[in-house]
Amino acid sequence: MTYGNEASLFDSLDGHRPGPQVTADGVTVREVSCKTLLNRCGIGDYSFNCYVGCMHGCGYCYARYMQRFHPHAEEWGRFVDVKVNAAVVLARQIRRLPPGDVFACSACDGWQPLEAHYRLTRECCRLLLAAGFHVDILTKSRLVLRDLDILAGRDVRVGVTITTPDERWAAIWEPAAASVAERLDVLRQAKASGLATAVMFGPLLPEISDTDAALARLFSLAADVGVDKIWTDTLNPRPRVWPSVQEVLRRYRPDLLEHYRRVLFDRDCRRAYRQELDRRVHEAAAVSGVSDRLG
Ligand code: SF4
Incomplete structure (x- = not known):
């Protein structure tokens, strides 16, 4: 069973993606590196975002404020920066941080269509749960169902x-x-x-x-x-x-x-x-x- 249109999403992308690429839906995708992933957050103890930008492009989206810190020429919903080293950075961070409640995710939908390909939010949830963190999910995507295998039986709330x-x-x-x-x-x-x-x-x-x-x-x-x-x-x-x-x-x-x-x-x-x-x-x-x- 598939939960995303992974094939069509990347029809227009070549195998190597050194620079910006454009999906079949016209969303500009850039692969970037991050230095930290888990941030202190007012909603739980922590939050994380494997993506800057969100393909869902909701008309009322508050995460637009991200463009103040990460300016893009494209409109909100038409760009996504993918933090390809997210899981590596997170693994390093959680070795030093006390377990707590993690909100997934605060400035993007962690299960937006690109996640079908990159699987970063999934891997980050897996690492957090294995390290004893509680994960609070909020999404508008059915792709999260793909991850029930790693979520079931763990300290998770799916919203x-x-x-x-x-x-x-x-x-x-x-x-x-x-x-x-x-x-x-x-x-x-x-x-x-x-x-x-x-x-x-x-x-x-x-x-x-x-x-x-x-x-x-x-x-x-x-x-x-x-x-x-x-x-x-x-x-x-x-x-x-x-x-x-x-x-x-x-x-x-x-x-x-x-x-x-x-x-x-x-x-x-x-x-x-x-x-x-x-x-x-x-x-x-x-x-x-x-x-x-x-x-
Ligand atoms: S799903 Fe959430 S983060 Fe994504 S565009 Fe909609 S409101 Fe913004």
Whole structure:
């Protein structure tokens, strides 16, 4: 069974890749070296990213801030730097670091399509688990199912992000990620393998996935799957996010532009919006009987 389009991904790449190469999908790939891989992180104790850039190219992606530190001529979603020495560097680092919780991954999707070829995130997870670290996975890719063989029976939680229950909106905001149905299947299969599971509903998009109907659907899906932990997140005005969100709205829902501007940039409006959303999130969770799983 294959989980990625590995062959088609590299149809246009030659066997040796000394310089930038372009995938069949038009993503520029550069092989680079890193000096460190595991970083201290606010979400867990550590996080790691084997890739700079993410082929999923989500319209609201916060990881765009990476371009401040790693400037690229290509737009977000159209480049990936591959840290080909990631596993070697990680093995060296974990010999000196105390075990802790590791978030995979904080600035890219570790299971984005290139991972089918490079297998770096897989190897890093294997090393971390063998060294006694706990790994918390968050992905929008079904490729993570490839790695159930090394994850099952270990100290791992498999989580997926779901922004909207509507497949059409998911395809618009997250053009290269797995479908919502596939992400739910990841949770089901992880659960069937005995692993703890989690779902991040976020960022909840005003008037698109934060409506009462959408919240009811999201929490009912979480209840159906029997997911162990549920987080929610609001859309945040992080650097470089707004231009990309505007682009999507201009194309598909120009009537919402002003509403988004207020929710994101008017402090009072934002505070009121978040309080109200929090109330409705708890209500929807209660109706589906999963309040105790809200993180
Ligand atoms: S999957 Fe995550 S890291 Fe990748 S583009 Fe989407 S939001 Fe950004």
